[in-house]
Amino acid sequence: MGRLSIGTGLVDWLSEIVMIKVGIVGGTGYTGIELLRILARHPQSELIAITSRKEAGTPVAEVFPSLRGVVAIAYSDPVKSDLAKCDVVFFATPNTVAMGEAKALLEAGVRVVDLSADFRIKNVTEWEKWYKVKHAAPELLAQAVYGLPEVNRAKIKGARLVANPGCYPTAVELGLLPLAEAGAVDLDHLIADAKSGVSGAGKKAEEHLLFSEASDNFKTYSVSGHRHWPEIRQELDAAAGRSVGLTFVPHLAPMIRGIHATLYARITANIGFQKLYEDRYRNEPFVDVLPGGSEPDTRSVRATNTCRIAIHRPSGGDMLVVLTVIDNLVKGASGQAVQNMNIMFGLEETMGLSHLAIVP
Amino acid sequence: MGRLSIGTGLVDWLSEIVMIKVGIVGGTGYTGIELLRILARHPQSELIAITSRKEAGTPVAEVFPSLRGVVAIAYSDPVKSDLAKCDVVFFATPNTVAMGEAKALLEAGVRVVDLSADFRIKNVTEWEKWYKVKHAAPELLAQAVYGLPEVNRAKIKGARLVANPGCYPTAVELGLLPLAEAGAVDLDHLIADAKSGVSGAGKKAEEHLLFSEASDNFKTYSVSGHRHWPEIRQELDAAAGRSVGLTFVPHLAPMIRGIHATLYARITANIGFQKLYEDRYRNEPFVDVLPGGSEPDTRSVRATNTCRIAIHRPSGGDMLVVLTVIDNLVKGASGQAVQNMNIMFGLEETMGLSHLAIVP
């Protein structure tokens, strides 16, 4: 048997280890349990508090038996919790909760990563139009950093408040950003035909999400307008430096996890699209541009923080087809949130995120 | 209790009932069993012979226990079968079988409905390019009628040889035909993002079709070029009276049955698209144009011969989005084949096809 040589660098590093004190607000849903799964094995974070009005007092491992013997703490009541003692608090809550509670935490010196949509859209009017309530903390929008590391890594480093991107936006933006930045396609008629697993809708007891409704079935929803549309447009506009046109059609696919986005753009200039994407994402630890001709499946990223991308030009015509796959609960939510935390706290960006896909 | 009044018309009609003698070649696959399910309850057809090299001598109900007590005959050897005594023979075979055997049957006076791709494409060179073998009966192509009743009803009436459309082509053509006929959209850049259940690939023991591979998973296949693409283009070209441009991306969805096509067309003239579709299909028994704003799911047509269509114009922009759903094994294969048989033999077109969707 060989022997692993240990440099003194490692020993030095070990003595420097800091443990980040983490809090989670609303940890009973799917982004909550996924945060718990990731953080429970993250070498430099420690869960201090997790709140839930409904489950206050109940041990986390009772709600999620998969965490028996791993997560020892119980849910605490939001009002009595130790969140202010945390270094960072994740909001794994429905929309409109974080905007009411973030301010106090920020003022107490706690950094915040919001997995909901409260701080994603810069334009308050636009946000209020789509989310149909008055925004409770518009003054925080300016400092909120949109947490897509592949675009905003430097800003995330110094951020106090990170707006974690939506699942569809992550899949669509990573697929279209190189085009928005480079031009070379008709930016007025981009199309994103996106398919999501059912967990994307959260752990809500609604009829259309029942097994007997969603299984062996396929359909669109919100064709007339989905809340992720303005978010995607905001980011593509920023990347393009102009207003882009985007048709976004979400579909509900009969699977638990995964988003597959099929993106269409009419080519207006002949550039090397494969190389464009490879160059754009060469140094990204969580974006994998596949070789030409590849067709990624969602399970190749299941339970991982990776986005895989493939570029096609069918029959050599003038339509570019870009395929992207992510796990909606990881790169599309909780994994990306931890990636953001790593960046915010100067840790290795991939720390605690080296899971491999569950295949089959 | 009320009493159903029976006019003498019915009595007259009853004395006129004719039974069509039916044969099936290759009835062990999914289009085969679906033909059997439909024909076994068709009031004016009688299964005379069903052939299978592999299962010759085995009772059909042994291979398909769901037919116990319903289908009494056994598979017969193709060479010794009674196919020539039939009024009509369905080929539910892999591609390249029917083109070798149809001629003899036609010469014996038997009509043929081919569910495979052998007679769908009029241009032999094009066919041979996509199917990668020499066509065995190019002389039959001229008389073969493409069996989409919504386009070719009159020709099907007199046809001796019907080429039953593919599953994707049925879903995409019914969705795009009104546009191809009317113009009003950019016909050079049509997009068909199509999702199919796994049964569309047939009952082939291939790795990627295994439950453990296809379940909880989603992906494209054949983005670079699918055999249904030239078939769809041929029909759209004919409808438009010009060559159209089409990007066609098929996806494998983790469900047994169903095709969902999401079709994109850039609007070039402001016409009433909802009315266009309603007018086009007003008298079609198997095409249901939904009210504006509808989003059909595949299970609303599961196990039925119906195609449902919905028209959208997201955010009032210049992109038309057309949604179509069919059951790939019924309207996309065996149901449409029986519909064609009904037309060919002067029966009520809907006879034996009144199944309602299995929900849930």
Place this chain on the structure above:
Amino acid sequence: MGRLSIGTGLVDWLSEIVMIKVGIVGGTGYTGIELLRILARHPQSELIAITSRKEAGTPVAEVFPSLRGVVAIAYSDPVKSDLAKCDVVFFATPNTVAMGEAKALLEAGVRVVDLSADFRIKNVTEWEKWYKVKHAAPELLAQAVYGLPEVNRAKIKGARLVANPGCYPTAVELGLLPLAEAGAVDLDHLIADAKSGVSGAGKKAEEHLLFSEASDNFKTYSVSGHRHWPEIRQELDAAAGRSVGLTFVPHLAPMIRGIHATLYARITANIGFQKLYEDRYRNEPFVDVLPGGSEPDTRSVRATNTCRIAIHRPSGGDMLVVLTVIDNLVKGASGQAVQNMNIMFGLEETMGLSHLAIVP
């Protein structure tokens, strides 16, 4: 083409056709839509009224688009409905509704088939213990006939009030009745290990029934005691003429429809079990005893009213293993309800129930 000869008998029969006026209470759930699917094609029934508090005024086909063009009426308010004009009313309601409303209908001369559990258990005390409410109409229990035609056909014929059996009870009773009647096994230690598709729980928006919870998952529920246990025991006791011992463990399987019961009984006398079952069910139109060595799958009965049964004696030991499969929504609910209606009204017992299984 041959010609179907029509005897004068048929003509006579046609002039005798009566149409049964049918009402449905609570037709928005899964047994409701399944009743609608079956009755819409039943040649001698006519849907007069269907009630729903929540959906009053909404056309049925809006709630269930699969019925577009087939079912024309709208849901009506229960209090204003025409139920009293019906020949028969089906209760497709949650438990405890029928017991409150059946009496008035019965007194108006309407016959009632209750698909819920209200009238299944003869012993009121036992019923109240399991259903945890006071029974609202104990005086009706005596006249209620347990609607398992394979046992009570004669009584059903004259019944005014039929208690349609539960789904598990149907699958388990049909599998164990021949043993309960014949003895020859240890009746004190029967075991029913039953697996149900998710639709068995109804269309209730509950967390554990969500796609993301129930899919790719498997578990028991109610091991400590399920409400179908006393129902099954009541019927087995009656068949055996003594009290039997039964362990009943229900499981939730990740499929929409289907119940598979695996039944275990220790053999105490060597009789021909295969023959016992074949003899018992020889004349039953909806019970299919498979040849020795068979292993039925649930999809062989999907969307049909058939129960298939297979008998095993593994390794020739002293343990008898009986396998039964049904569709929980058809033979386990709405199909059996229509079968009961047919019997009650002197129609052909199989009328409107000749559906073949959807395979694949």
Place this chain on the structure above:
Amino acid sequence: MGRLSIGTGLVDWLSEIVMIKVGIVGGTGYTGIELLRILARHPQSELIAITSRKEAGTPVAEVFPSLRGVVAIAYSDPVKSDLAKCDVVFFATPNTVAMGEAKALLEAGVRVVDLSADFRIKNVTEWEKWYKVKHAAPELLAQAVYGLPEVNRAKIKGARLVANPGCYPTAVELGLLPLAEAGAVDLDHLIADAKSGVSGAGKKAEEHLLFSEASDNFKTYSVSGHRHWPEIRQELDAAAGRSVGLTFVPHLAPMIRGIHATLYARITANIGFQKLYEDRYRNEPFVDVLPGGSEPDTRSVRATNTCRIAIHRPSGGDMLVVLTVIDNLVKGASGQAVQNMNIMFGLEETMGLSHLAIVP
């Protein structure tokens, strides 16, 4: 932020780290990819060689894109491979391969963990009866250790050749061992009603494993006799010190991973069964006895090496019902194989096996 204190013990330990050189024979199937997933993140193992006749020369990450950027080596031809240089070789092959190749490796000083069935059954005659070929290396059976750590930990420590248990046997034995050891139930009539996900059948392109066949379906298979039956009986006999009677009925459930075993035993003596199980498994890192009344689901162990067990006594009767769940590919195959490797090489038993379940 707190600071992790690093004792000098850790530094000492780090300088002692050994890397185990690992080889895999036949790494293209499901136990192969699962071994790769686990070993790629195992801190003290290094993959030296992986063989495949069919894929020789192909990079592993081409066959399994989920390993892109993680596993760099290619499959090698079995005859030219470096297996003899390994410390340990895993056979992730179909049955009958390992028995032909293990001897040469053992003689070269390589330890072997066989995931197939070749060395599980001690009695050659029995093995040959069930596997229907002549055993190629009966002389190795005596030294082969049955790799269920919960029974044979001490023997595994010194083993050269470990026969990794089957998936069903792992689930059933862990559930019945405490009873076999303690008596207190009728050991002549044990029943194991076991349900497995489809991946248990391996990555074989067989019709009955197709998505369209196995999905939305449920059935038994091999009721008359399954190869895991003699394996389970051998181990239960050993634990009981006598011959036990077992009826074993395997079922195919429409899910990818997971085994759920429902075990029935008639109680003959009143002991504290909950305590019996808790005591038996108190120190086992991978067996979790749940509190009374629990009903574990398979997803609570998905992608983990844990077995969860719950004990029930329905209605306080004399039938004990034991529920066990495992992931068939982890504790039922590759995870247990790595657990065995850890024991054989004196590593922490849980090393590389701390995955948490993927929920949802």
